[in-house]
Amino acid sequence: MPKQKIAFVCSECGSDYSKWQGQCSDCGAWNTLSEIKLGPSKASAKGSARAGFAGQLAQATLLKDINFEDVPRFSSGATEFDRVLGGGLVPGSAILVGGNPGAGKSTLLLQTMCHLAGQMSALYVTGEESLQQVAMRAQRLGLPTDQLRLMAETNIDTIIASAQSLTPKVLVVDSIQVVHSDDVTSAPGSVSQVRECAAALTRFAKQTGTVLILVGHVTKDGTLAGPKVLEHMIDCSILLEGSDDSRFRTLRGQKNRFGAVNELGIFAMTDGGMKEVKNPSAIFLDRSDQPSSGSAVMVVWEGTRPLLVEIQALVDDSQLGNPRRVAVGLEQNRLSMLLAVLHRHGGLQVGDQDVFANVVGGVKVLETSADLALLLAIVSSFRDRLLPRDMVIFGEVGLSGEIRPVPSGQERLSEAAKHGFRRAIVPKANAPKQAIKGMKVMPVTRLSEALAVLEEV
Template sequence: MASKTIYVCSECGYKSIKWLGKCPNCSSWNTLSEEEIEDTVSESKNSMRKSMLTRAGSEVEAIALSENDLPDYLREKTGCAEFDRVLGGGLVNGSVVLISGEPGIGKSTLLLQICSSYNAEGNILYVSGEESAAQISLRAKRLGIKGQDIYVLSETNTPKILEKAKSLSPKLLIVDSIQTMYHTESNTIPGSVTQIRECASMYINFAKTSGVPVILVGHVTKEGSIAGPKVLEHMVDTVLYFEGDRSQGFRLIRAMKNRFGPTNEIGVFEMTDSGLKEMPNPSSLLLSDRPGNVSGNCAIAIIEGTRPLIAEIQALVTPTIFPSPKRMSTGTDYNRLALILAVLEKRLGLRFSINDVYLNVVGGIRIEETASDTGTALALISSIRDIPVPEDLVCMGELGLSGEIRAVSRAEDRVAEAKRLGFKKVVLPKRNIKLLHKVPDGIELIPVANIFELLKLFAPNGGEKC
C-alpha cells in the first residue's frame, strides 16, 4: 500500500495536501503539521460501495421512544464526593471522561486517588504512557495508597493495552494520557491529530462495548485548550477541566460538557504533600490570610454550580507611566473589567483613564458570574480613593451600563453563606431585599439601587474627580 503526506490542522482537524501558514477552516496560524497516511482511499471507497449495496437490501427499524423502556444510567460512586458532584452523581458505566489541565496541576494524583477510593467491586487498570510503574508506585506510596486491586501498566500501544484490558476486565480503565498513545496501523507519530483521534475512538469503542467506564487524561495547549483535534471533545461523553493556581494549593474541577449531568458544578480540592484533599467548604480556604484594613480588597458572594461561595477580589489602581494605561485581570473576564471601569469613569467621574488597573481573584479561581460586578466596582473605588472596605462586608449585584445595580439569583443562599463565615454586612441590590424571605440574625443588609448609592456608602465625599 502506498503512503502519502498530508497536512492536518491540530486545532480543527482540517486536512490539506500542501502546507499552509494559516488554516483556511479555523484561521489558526502555524497549526498544520505533516502526517504520513496510507493510501486507502480507493480501498475504502470499494468497501463503502459494498456495504451500501448490502444495506440497501436489508431494512432498518426505528423504535418508538415510549416503547424503549430502558433503565436509568448505572452509576458508580468514585468515592470522591467532589469528583462525583462534577460528574453528576458518579461515573456512568460505559462512559468516557476526558480530564485535562496544565502540566503538574495534579491530574495523575487525582486519578490515582480515585483508583483507591472507587467503590465498585473488581480491578482497576491504570495505564500510563508518561510514567514508569516504579514512578507510579512511588506516588502511590506518598499518597498512602495500598492498591491491592489497582493494576499499573506503563505502555503506549493502544491495541496491546486494550487486549490487556479485555483479559483483565477491570471495573475502571484510566489512560494517562491520550496524547502519548499510538496505534501501529496509523503511520503517524503519537500526539498527532490522526493518532489521538484513532486511539480515542478505540477506547470509546471499548467503553461502549464492554460497559467499562474509561477516564482519559488530556494535555492542554499553551492557549489552554485541549491538545489535539477539537473532535476529541465531541467524541467523549464528559469533558472536565482541572484548573487552579499552581503556586497555591487551590484546585478546581469544572465540567465543560457532560452527557450525563449538569455542566455548572465545580469540585474543589486543596493540593497537599499527601495528595488532593476535598474541600466541602471552599470559602474558608479562599478567605484565609486576608490582609486587614487594606484598600482595594472586597469580599464577594458568588454561586458556583449549586454552591454559594465567598471569594475575595483585589484591585490595585496606580498612576500610569505609559501613554495608554495598563489593565490586567486575573481570574475575571478582561472585557467585564473594561466595562466596569467605563461605567465608573462615565457615571462617577473617577479618573481610571490616567491610572493602571490590576485586578486579581484570590486563590487562582475564575469568576464568570456577573454578580461579582458590584464587588469589583467597590474594590476599584476603594483602591482609587484609598479607603478600605470594611472587613466584615460582603458584596453582590450585577452592574448595568447606566450604573444601576441589578438583582442576582439565590440571594438568600449567598447571605446565609456570608453569615456562616462570620460576615456582618451584606451589600445587595435593592430589588433583592423584596425577594428575601428570611434574614439571618446578626446580618445587616445594605440595599443599593445604583453605583451612586454605593459610592455614598463607602466614600462619603461623593463622586468628585480624583
Template structure:
C-alpha cells in the same frame, strides 16, 4: 520504494490540506496546519493485536434499529462514588458506566496522582459498589467485579508515560499499595483493547491519550490523526462494553487541551485542572458534563498523601488580613451549584505612561474598561490617569457578570484609600446605564454569607427577599438600584 506522502492537518478541527496554508479552510483557524505523514489505508483482516483478528470497526456496538422516541425507556444513569467528595461534585455524583471522561491540566499538577487515588479506593474491599442498571448485554462485563468478601470494582490503570515500577513507587509514596489495581504499561491501542476485553474492568484510566497509537495509521503518537482515531476506538469500546474510561490529556501553552477539538465533543465529560503548580491548592472545573452540571468546581489541597478535598473552599478564597485594607471587597459568586465567597482586590495607582494600564487576573479583562467608564459617567469617579489592576484571590477564575459591583467597590476603595467596612460583601451586574441588575440564586449566596458570619451585604434590589420570613440572621441587607446608591451606602457605613 514508494515516496512518503505528507499532508497538513489542522490541530483545531482535524481537517486536512495537501499544502500548507496560513488559515485552515475548514474551521478558519490561523497557523494551525501541521505537517504529518499521510495515513495508509488499513488492509482488511490484518491482525492488529495479540487477541483475535480485528478490523477498523471491530469495537463498534451492534447495529441499532430505528424506533420511536416515546417507546424508548428513559433510565437514570447510576453514579459510582470515587471516594473523593470534591471530585464527585464535579462529576455530578461520580463515574457512570459506559461513559468517557477527559481530564487535562498542566504537567505535574496532580492528574495521575488523583486518578491513582480513585482507582485505589474503587478496588479496595468495602468501597461502595456501582449500582449497575445497564442492559443485560453489559452484565457479563460488569459482574465479576463484585466479590463475596466485600463489594469492590475491577479497575485497570494503563500507563503510557511511566513504567510499572514508577507507578508502584508513586502508589507506595501515597500509601496506596494495599489494593487490587490492575496495572499495564502499554501505548499500542490494539493491545490495550485486547486487555480491556480480557480484564473487563468497570473503570479504566488511559494515561495519557497522546501517547497511545494504533498500527492502522502511520503517523506518530500524539498527532491529530492518532489522537482522534484512538479516542474514537476507546469510546466505542466504552459504549459497547459498559466500561467507564478516563482519558488523561495534555494541554497546550495556552491551557487548552492538546489535539483536535473533536476530542472534546467525542467524550461525555471534560474536566480541567486549574491552579498554580507552585501552590498547594488545585481546582478542577467541569467544562462539559452529560451527567451533571457544567462549570462545577472542586477544590483540592496537595498533601504528602495525595490530593485531599477542601470542605470549606470559601475560607481559602477570603482574605487573612489582620485589619481591613483598602482596595478589597468580598464577592458572593456561584461556581456551578456551589456558592463561594471570594476576595476581589483592586489597585489604582498614578499612571507613569500616557496610556493607563487596565489589567485583570481571574476576571474578564474586556469588562474592566467598561466598568471604569460606568464608574466615571454615573458615579463621577474618574480613573483616566490611573493604572487599574484587579485580581481574584486564590487563583479562582470568575466569569459571571455578578462580580461587577464588587469590582467597582474595590476600585473605589483603592482610589480613596479607605477600606470597606469589615464584614461587608457585594454582588450584582452593573449595566451601561449604571443600573444594578439581579444575579441568579441570590438567596443561596446570602445564605452562604450569613453562615460565615458576614454582617452586611450590598445586593441588587431585585434579589432582596420578598417575604418577611426570608431573613438571614446577623446579615443586614442593603438593596440598591444604581451604582451611585451603592457608593452612598458604602460612605455611610464607613462613617
C-alpha cells in the same frame, strides 16, 4: 494496487480537507493543517461494513419508546470529584482529565483507582511512567496496592485486547498523547494518532459499559495539546488547575453530558496526596489581620454551589502614556468596560490611573455577579477608604449604570450569613422577601445608589 488516500486535518478544530491550505476555513487558524494517511477499512462483510459509534447498526426508535431511567452511577471515592462529574461515574462514559504538568492528574487518578479497585475490577494503563515509578508513588501516598491492575503500554491494540480480557469496570489511560496505532503512520501525539486512538477507546467503553478516563496534556498557552477534536467525542471534559506557589488545586468541569457545566471541586496537594477541601469559602476568605483598602468579598456561583472569594483592586498614578488595565482571574475587556461605566454613571475618573484587579486564591471568576464588588473595590482603593470586613457584595452592572439581578441570590446571601457576614449590598431584585437573621441587606438599583450606600457605611 489502489492509491492510499490522504487528508489534511486542522489541529485546532478537527476540520479535514482534501488538499493543504494555509488557513483553516472553519476556525480561521493559520498553519494548523497536518497530513494524515487514511488506511483501508478492515470491514469486508457487506452487512457489517458500516456500523455506529457503539459498534452496532443504527436502528430508528420512537422517542416515546426510549427508556430514560436514570443511568446508574457509582462514587469515585472523592466527594469533590463526584461533584464535578455530576454525581459520580457513569458506566460507558468517556472522561478527559487535562491539566498542567505537576498539577496532580496522575496522583488524583491513582488515588481514585486504588479506592475503586477494592470494590470492582480496575485497570490503570501508564504510558509515560514505568510500573516501578507508579508503585513508588502509591507506596509514598500510603495507598492500598493489592487489588489494582497496572500495565505499562502505549499500543492501542494491546491496550484494548488486555481490557477485553480483564473486563475492567474502570479504565484509565495516562496519557492519550503517548498512545499510538500501527494503522496510522504519523507520530504519537499528532492529531490523527490522538483522534484514532481516542475513538477506538471510546468505542470500546460504549460497547462494554466501561468507564474510560483519559489524561490529556496542555500546551504552553493552557489549551489541551492536540486533541481539541476529543471534546466532541467524549462525554465529560474536566481541567485540573493550580499554580506553583499554591498547594490548592481546582478541578473545573468544562463539558459534562451528565451534570452541570463549570462545576468546581477544590483539592489540596499534601504529602499524603490530594485531599478534599470541604469548605472552600473558608480557604479563599483567609484574609489578612491588617485591614487595607481595595479589598471586597463577593459571592460567585460555581456550578451548583455558592463560593465566597475576596477580590482586590489597586489604583495608582500611571507613569505611562497609556494607563495599564491588568485583571487576574477576571476578564480583561470587562474590566475596561466597567471602568467606563464608573466614569459615566459614578462620576469617578480613573482614566489616568493604573488599575490592577486580582481574585485571591487563584480562582477564575467567569460570571458577571462580580461586577459590583469589583467596582466598589476600585473605589475603595482610589479613595483609600476601607470597606467593612463584614460586608459582602454581588451584582451585575449594566452599561447604563443599572444593577441587574443574578441567579440564586437567596442562596448566596445564606452562604454569606453562614460565614459571619452581617451586611450585604445586592441588586434590588435579589433582596430576600424574608429578613435573614443577623444580616442587613442593602438593595440598590443603580451604581450611584451603591456608591451612596458606600459613603454611609
